[in-house]
Amino acid sequence: MKAIKKHWWKALAVLLLVYTLLFSFLVPLSPTIKSASPSSLEIGDNRIVLTGYNTNFQEGETIDASIEFGKKTLICGKNIKVLSPNMISAEFNIPEALPSKILHVRLKTNRFSSFSPELVKAYSIKVNNDTSNLCIANNAMATSTPLDIPNRLQLNETIRNLMFHVPMWFTMMLIFTISFVYSMKYLRTFDLKYDIIAREAVNIGLLFAFLGLITGMIWAKFTWSEHTDLFTTKGWWVNDVKLNGAAITTLIYIAYLILRNSLNSDQQKAKVSAVYNIFAFVLMIVFIMILPRLQDSLHPGNGGNPAFGKYDLDSTLRMVFYPAVLGWMLLGVWMLSLKKRFANLENTLIDEL
Secondary structure (H helix, E strand, C coil): CHHHHHHHHHHHHHHHHHHHHHHHHHCCECCEEEEEECCEECCEEEEEEEEEECCCCCCCCCEEEEEECCCCEEEECEEEEEEECCEEEEEEEECCCCCCCEEEEEEEECCCEEEEEEEEEECCCCCCCCCCCEEECCCCCCCCCCCCECCCCCCHHHHHHHHHHHHHHHHHHHHHHHHHHHHHHHHHHCCHHHHHHHHHHHHHHHHHHHHHHHHHHHHHHHHCCCCCCCCCCCCCCCCCHHHHHHHHHHHHHHHHHHHHHCCCCHHHHHHHHHHHHHHHHHHHHHHHHHHHHHCCCCCCCCCCCCCHHHHCCCHHHHHHHHHHHHHHHHHHHHHHHHHHHHHHHHHHHHHHC
């Protein structure tokens, strides 16, 4: 019973990570509109082909396709035909009187409702009061709210990486913070047990730093690069200030380990490494949290970009994102506790010899 009370947080870490893995890989993305062709419309009759993702259109299914014309008034599609499980066609009559040149496609069925960020533009606007082809949004059509991961253009399936890439960075920063705190404790007491924790925390932090860089490189390759094909994308590194800052931070902490190994006595290693560790932590804050907010950055919440959660972190994704952050952090602390125990055992054996 005592062991359960002592190690409950380890069991929690395992449960959270299993939950994260199952949710991330088994839950499908929600249906959405990927594209509308053509991407621009003329005044008058137009035929649009809508390509969806996970839509599974069926013959005889009730489908509403419309173009936003205001908060409640829509340009309704007519002659809607199912071309394939992920493709339909619809006809629209664009009036001459439009409040905006930028229109948005909406799709609604008995199973789901989708809004497409894909822009559909009209070539010209003329003043005319003809509204015979307008209709009021059909709010009576039933829609379900399945447990789906939100589907966003450009991110698509890569949105699943949110449960890995971001929590790994949070874990890295937590572990490096622990290392920073114990380096401060060492400089105050000169007790080597604090230096051991600071050193092992850097080792664990570097592991999560590498994992964060790898997952970030893969994510950036398929969302920010010019091409999305694995074999044609130019390079595996995207020139982003935050990604560059993370790489520099990793190199700084690698230099910490090199510095330690270049010194001889334990006290000398501890003192010099502790001072270096404090500066390394400050530089990490600068490169990862400050500079990306001062310069142009592709990362959400940096360089003037809106925060990721504002558009993508919906209620369903929060159900797994927050547990994922906690689970990876607990795993990092668990690994640190094991490394500390191994280091203490190693020192004990050396003293006995």
